Amino acid sequence: xxxxxxxxxxxxxxxxxxxxxxxxxxxxxxxxxxxxxxxxxxxxxxxxxxxxxxxxxxxxxxxxxxxxxxxxxxxxxxxxxxxxxxxxxxxxxxxxxxxxxxxxxxxxxxxxxxxxxxxxxxxxxxxxxxxxxxxxxxxxxxxxxxxxxxxxxxxxxxxxxxxxxxxxxxxxxxxxxxxx
Numbered sequence: 001x002x003x004x005x006x007x008x009x010x011x012x013x014x015x016x017x018x019x020x021x022x023x024x025x026x027x028x029x030x031x032x033x034x035x036x037x038x039x040x041x042x043x044x045x046x047x048x049x050x051x052x053x054x055x056x057x058x059x060x061x062x063x064x065x066x067x068x069x070x071x072x073x074x075x076x077x078x079x080x081x082x083x084x085x086x087x088x089x090x091x092x093x094x095x096x097x098x099x100x101x102x103x104x105x106x107x108x109x110x111x112x113x114x115x116x117x118x119x120x121x122x123x124x125x126x127x128x129x130x131x132x133x134x135x136x137x138x139x140x141x142x143x144x145x146x147x148x149x150x151x152x153x154x155x156x157x158x159x160x161x162x163x164x165x166x167x168x169x170x171x172x173x174x175x176x177x178x179x180x
Contacts, residue, residue, distance in 0.1 A: 077174070084170050088163055095159025102155055106148040113141065 117137040124130045 088167055092163045099155050
């Protein structure tokens with residue numbers, strides 16, 4: 001066999017100790033020190049015979065009363081907020097429904113006007129009549145769209161006002177109560 005046919009020699013990969021030459025720690029030789037919990041007489045710590053000072057009892061009773069009062073206020077506020085959110089959602093939903101119905105009605109009106117215009121164009125007998133019909137249609141469509149836009153804008157503003165006003169009033173009340 002020739003030199004080229006022989007497989008090249010490969011070196012062994014380096015071990016971790018060769019790459020990181022730090023001292024190693026043999027865990028088999030390590031032993032945890034023995035530790036024993038101290039023993040004590042539980043009867044010496046009988047808390048049922050211990051007297052709680054009157055001032056401490058009064059402070060605890062006062063703290064419990066304040067926590068109950070705070071909880072009641074938070075619960076009432078949460079219930080009011082839930083009612084407000086529900087009412088706001090109902091108002092906004094109704095307003096959006098009205099807005100969408102109004103916009104669908106506008107689209108139907110515009111589509112019918114376009115079909116009528118197409119029918120009129122088919123019956124035109126001259127180019128001058130086509131131009132006259134087209135000019136009148138564009139003018140009428142522009143006026144109709146302006147009116148529809150004003151109506152939709154007014155409806156959107158009404159919905160926004162009806163939705164936001166109760167929230168605004170409630171937040172004002174809460175802020176007034178909180179600062180008082």
